[in-house]
Amino acid sequence: MKIIHLASFNGNVGDMINHIGFYNNIRKYVTSDITIKQIEIRNYYRSWNEAAFDQNFIDMVNDGDLFVVGGGDFFRIEWDYSLTGTTFNIQNELFDKINIPIVFNAVGVDIIDGNEKNIVKFRTFLENCARKQRCIISVRNDGSYDILKGICTNELMKKILKVPDGGFFTSANYYEHIEIPENKKMIALNITKDRNDEVWGNDADKSYVDFVEELANYISLLLTSNKEYYIVFVPHILSDIEAIYDVLRKIKGVLITTRVSIAPLLNGDITTAEYITDIYRKAYFSICMRYHANISSIAMGTPTIAPIGIDKHIALYKDIGLKNRVVDIRTGKICERLMEKTDELINDYDGFLNENKRVICEMEKECKKYFEQINKLVQDTQNMI
Known part of the structure; x- marks a missing residue:
């Protein structure tokens, strides 16, 4: 056919x-x-x-x-x-x-x-x-x-x-990822900035700056809370690289040089997205803003936290019965709420895994x-x- x-x-x-x-x-x-x-x-x-x-x-x-x-x-x-x-x-x-x-x-x-x-x-x-x-x-x-x-x-x-x-x-083949160190609990982090106007409206510029500050604080707290944690930023489009840079500028240099890496930007059919999907599969958990970053993480069985502010993305999580994983970035105290959600995930890790299985079924x-x-x-x- x-x-x-x-x-x-x-x-x-x-x-x-x-x-x-x-x-x-x-x-x-x-x-x-x-x-x-x-x-x-x-x-x-x-x-x-x-x-x-x-x-x-x-x-x-x-x-x-x-x-x-x-x-x-x-x-x-x-x-x-x-x-x-x-x-x-x-x-x-x-x-x-x-x-x-x-x-x-x-x-x-x-x-x-x-x-x-x-x-x-x-x-x-x-x-x-x-x-x-x-x-x-x-x-x-x-x-x-x-x-x-x-x-x-x-x-x-x-x-x-x-x-x-x-x-x-x-689905995805298995790859060797030089951006993922051995003997670490790797956290996949996908962040965006291309739809800021849709998220925050007329207040987009200031709200994005505040969000970056909050996210950088969260990453710093997360990495210092456990020496096993390691973050791999995962870009899906070019502007994701800009968002990653915006956040990294707010984080201490020692954390950036020892506890963070950035996956390659692989547009088109270079690996048909499988290399990126394999990163989500190997993550301890994923923190994702993009629609398909969230979906592919769930598909790979990886627990997710969703710091999102687009109504349709929230609607997806509601449709699959996982709205409790959403951190709406249009409201305040983002760092605090992300830490609370992270603690919830770690304390009920098997429960998050089982929820993924239920969704896929x-x-x-x-x-x-x-x-x-x-x-x-x-x-x-x-x-x-």
Whole structure:
């Protein structure tokens, strides 16, 4: 089976974590005999302008057996220029020329500016997709389904699935990591700064400075509390490096030179994100801000603490029954609350491990039903040929 896969592959380590999980499940529940043609959606962004959703794109899609869009946050409604209000800027008439089965796979939904015209364009596109006989529309379990309920009819919502993010089913080879010393309890730390405005709004600049100070204090306390602890910062995109630098500037030099390292930034398909995922697997616990940093840590069985301030990321933790792990960074006393959460994790380490197992077990049950629908879609199409 030839899969034509439209998604992001070169922009964020988390995207590849997601895709690996999707491919694993296709092989498990549909067929192991697959070839994958990856189409980088960023080439179609107006800012990149390397390609267009035109007849050539349709011809490329129709050369496959299954067209997959996502996962990723591609139902992000914010673009006035777009025919759909999203980066998937395609005419309905062209979209209707796709003659192979279509799966919108665990796509994230966001309404950025509340522009009613963009919402109407997107809803019209979604209704057109739902009318197609061989099209599955699914959104990921991060509150996206509830966002759609606010703008779609009940009839349309019946045709949209809420499914686990593919990152819960990711996998990785084992690597030798020079950034992880032997005989230490390594803590993986992923921090960000690229969505500060979304987290703190108009007060973003000052709030971020305060957050950096609090996080640096926490790291210093954590490392001095136990000589076995060692921190590996794990960047997913370039701006994560900036955030790491901002924090390290606030920490004593002796801790930086003896108790801290930084994992490499591996965008694209250098290791298909497996090197980074393996770091999360080997961590004693993970402290993660990014969406897929949290998910892949849980997938690898590693206990997590989530210092986050994006509503959809909090919604994910609520959906999987682990909201107690969240430290909302939009409120004060971040250092104090992180230390409290760390003490809770250490004192109930086995409990955190068991919670991870429970989550993955539940996600697998939901995932099985979803991929059985994809399998039926593929099989029904083959029977028609």
